[in-house]
Amino acid sequence: MQKVAIVGASLAGLAAARALRGQSFTGEIIAIGAERHHPYDRPPLSKDFLTGACTVDDLALSDDEDLGIDWRLGTAATRLDPRRRSIHLADGQEIQVDGVIVATGARARRPAHADGLAGVHTLRTLDDALTLRDELRTTGRLVVIGAGFIGAEVASSARSLGWDVTVVEGLPTPLAGPLGPEMGALCAQLHADHGVRLKTGTPVSALLGSDRIEAVELADGVRLPADLVVAGIGAIPNVEWLDGSGLTVDGGVVTDAAGATGLPTVVATGDCAVSFSPFAGRAVRSEHWTHALDHPATAVATLLGATAPDTGKAPYFWSDQYGVRLQFAGHREPGDTVRIVEGDPEQRSFLAVYERGGHPVAVLGMNQPRLFTRWRRQLRAVPQEA
Amino acid sequence: MLQPVCPLSSIAPGEAYRWETDPPVAIFHTEDGEVFAIDDTCTHQDASLADGWLEGCEVECPLHASKFDLRTGRVDGPPAKKPVRTHRVEVTDGMVHVALSEGAQS
Numbered sequence: 001m002q003k004v005a006i007v008g009a010s011l012a013g014l015a016a017a018r019a020l021r022g023q024s025f026t027g028e029i030i031a032i033g034a035e036r037h038h039p040y041d042r043p044p045l046s047k048d049f050l051t052g053a054c055t056v057d058d059l060a061l062s063d064d065e066d067l068g069i070d071w072r073l074g075t076a077a078t079r080l081d082p083r084r085r086s087i088h089l090a091d092g093q094e095i096q097v098d099g100v101i102v103a104t105g106a107r108a109r110r111p112a113h114a115d116g117l118a119g120v121h122t123l124r125t126l127d128d129a130l131t132l133r134d135e136l137r138t139t140g141r142l143v144v145i146g147a148g149f150i151g152a153e154v155a156s157s158a159r160s161l162g163w164d165v166t167v168v169e170g171l172p173t174p175l176a177g178p179l180g181p182e183m184g185a186l187c188a189q190l191h192a193d194h195g196v197r198l199k200t201g202t203p204v205s206a207l208l209g210s211d212r213i214e215a216v217e218l219a220d221g222v223r224l225p226a227d228l229v230v231a232g233i234g235a236i237p238n239v240e241w242l243d244g245s246g247l248t249v250d251g252g253v254v255t256d257a258a259g260a261t262g263l264p265t266v267v268a269t270g271d272c273a274v275s276f277s278p279f280a281g282r283a284v285r286s287e288h289w290t291h292a293l294d295h296p297a298t299a300v301a302t303l304l305g306a307t308a309p310d311t312g313k314a315p316y317f318w319s320d321q322y323g324v325r326l327q328f329a330g331h332r333e334p335g336d337t338v339r340i341v342e343g344d345p346e347q348r349s350f351l352a353v354y355e356r357g358g359h360p361v362a363v364l365g366m367n368q369p370r371l372f373t374r375w376r377r378q379l380r381a382v383p384q385e386a
Numbered sequence: 387m388l389q390p391v392c393p394l395s396s397i398a399p400g401e402a403y404r405w406e407t408d409p410p411v412a413i414f415h416t417e418d419g420e421v422f423a424i425d426d427t428c429t430h431q432d433a434s435l436a437d438g439w440l441e442g443c444e445v446e447c448p449l450h451a452s453k454f455d456l457r458t459g460r461v462d463g464p465p466a467k468k469p470v471r472t473h474r475v476e477v478t479d480g481m482v483h484v485a486l487s488e489g490a491q492s
Contacts, residue, residue, distance in 0.1 A: 011464070018463070041465050043450075061464045290451050293463065318449060325449065369448040370437035377439055 001098045001265075001304065002027040005087055007077045008103030008238075009033025010042070011289065012270025016101045016296035017067050023300055029069045030095060032087065034076035034104075034238075037126050038062055043289055045129040046153035047320050050136060051160055059126065077104070080245040082263055099303050102242070102253055102261075102268035103296065106235035106287065111145055113206060119213040120229045123150060132230065139163050140227030143216045145204055147174035147188060149319040151232030155196050156321040158230075165196040166224055168216065170203035180332055183352055183364050186345050190322045193348070199224075235287060237272045250274060252285040258308040259299025269299035278381035279315055279331040279361075288317040314362075314379035324348055325369065329376040330362025338364075342371055351375065388476060388483040394421065395480060402445070404436040405484070411473060412436035413482060414456055416443060422456035423473040423484045430466035 004020060006013045009031050017029055033039075040059040048054040072089065079088040086096045108122035121132050132154075139162045144151045147169035155165045167174075175184035191198040199218070206217040207229065215223045237252040247261050248254040252274035259267040259275065269275075270292040274285045286295075294313070301308040316329040332338075336354045343350030343366070351371045354362035360379060365372030397403045397415040404426055405411040412426035412435045420443070426435050428447045435454065439446040444453045444462070452466035459469040474485040 015463075043465070060467075293451065316451070327449070369433065373437055373439050373448045 001025070003097045004029055004099040004101065004303070005095060005097040006031045006101045006103060007080075007087060008101075008105050008270065008272070009035065009071065009073060010039055010103070010105050010270075010292070011061065012103035012105065012292040012296050013101070014039040014061055015293050016103055016269065016300055017069050019297040019300035020304075021067050022297070023304055023306060025300075025304060027098075029067065030097065031069045031071050031073075032075070032077050032089065032095075033071070033073045034090075035125055035127070036074035038071065038073065040126055042124070045126065046123055046150055047157055049129050050133055050154065050157040052133070056126070056130075077241050080242055080247070080266070082246055082266070085265070098265065100266045101296070101299060101303060102247075102266060102272060103270045103292075104238040104241070104272045105292075106237045106271040109231075109234045109236050111204065111207065111229075111231040111233060114229075114231070116211075117207055117209050117213050118211060119209070119227065120207060120231070122231050123154060124235065135228055136161055136163070138227075141225055142166070142228045142230065143168060143224050143226040144230050144232065145216070146232040146234075147171075147191075147198060147200065148232055148234075149175070149317075149321075151230070152187075152191070152321045153319060154230045154232060155191065156194065159194050159196050159322075163228075167191055167196060167198045168202070168204060168218065168224070169198065169200045172201045174198070174200065178328065178332065179364060180334075180336065180338055180354070182338055187326060187366070189345075190324055190348070194322045235271065237285060239272055254283065255299075257298075257310075258302045259295065260302050265303075267299040267303045269296045277315070277331065279379075280333075286315060288315055290316045312380065314376060314381075316376065325365075325367050327365040327369065327372045327376075328362065329372070330354065330360075330379045332362045336361060343368060388474075388485045391482045391484050393480055394477050394482050397421075397482070400440055402436040402438075402440060403482075404434055407486070410434070411484060411486070412445075413475070413484065414440055414445060416440065416456070418442075421475045421477055421482060423475045424454065424456060424459055425470040425473075427470075428452065428454075428466055429461065429468040429470055435470070 039061040075089045075091040108124035114120040142163045144155045144167045173181045173184045174188040202218045205219045208215040253268035255275045257276040298308040314329045319326040338354045349367040351368045352364045363375040403413045410426040433449040437448040453462040459472040476483045
């Protein structure tokens, strides 16, 4: 294999390039990115970047290193042609390669009926964040649609800048999917602690305004006046460009645990891939930063025909909001029990352990990094029944 | 100048001790019985590396997963970009002594 294209120039793409060099690949690496920016760190976009505590330069992921990458930025891949072993780009280029690492990530889901309305934003890219940061320079009434992690972090950042913030969530309990209803409800209390209103259980029915957003209307008829709206309602994998490639796409590029696809010269990793997870016991599309950091090394080994390293580490993510550190590791399923083993939720400092059949399968920490790490390293994948 | 910090017996292998000097220093006792001292605060964000995940001669920041080499202070990957300072350690009569490095913090 002499020439490898990495399609996607964010964390997973950069991690793949590092892994290629780390695994002694000396051939040509072409990295294709739809965004105009070199790889940057997304987690601060909803936090310190919005509040001005960090700058664009601070976000750079790849200074001081020479990986010998041929960057093709600002132009998206539009087609993968396995017969010609080539990738077509939006600017008309066709690049022939021996191997492909698909790391095209995901994009923010847009709220319905937002087209043509100024002041309605999603937050995924640096350009999104630059626009939103500009909007936040004044103050006013912000409605955040979606009380997931991005929504909560944006609410927290805007509140600290003096905005009047309301968070609306269609589900009865925020974060019930990843954290379960009990812990989701506990974490959602952080909003009220900081004077942010949270309205759950009622979906948004309309965005009102002529040129610019004026109000958010809920299904129960309530109208929330808004000078600014940010929607954090999930992400859609960037896989449309693979139509006709022969790859199996089902909510993402389907791979095994090691990133292998149905084509021997193509692997997929990061947010765009649906990969078997020993912790979930099934294929999942992980959107965690740490997955995009760690999994590419496995996918690269698969591409190079080497043995894929298995760290055995549990999935891990964090969220910083309202000055509180939330950390979660493992995988929670409906029916798992959860108990608080340390601390006190009322003090906004506790550790909770999730169990299945008496085995710890996940752990949640609020302002408990030391204890959290101890529990996190004890988590092991639950053996699957054959 | 070597300063006495704590008895080695107070740090179990695989564990760390946070020395509240300024800036704070993390002292690691590896599973292999080696002892290392590095600046305790992650160069990315305010996190105590003594709370991190020690594996061999590397510690992973407890928050955001950057790994630092205890021998060199080097960071292996994002989000941290700058190394931490390392400090010289000597264990004498069961006591851990640390000589703080000169020079600026990252």
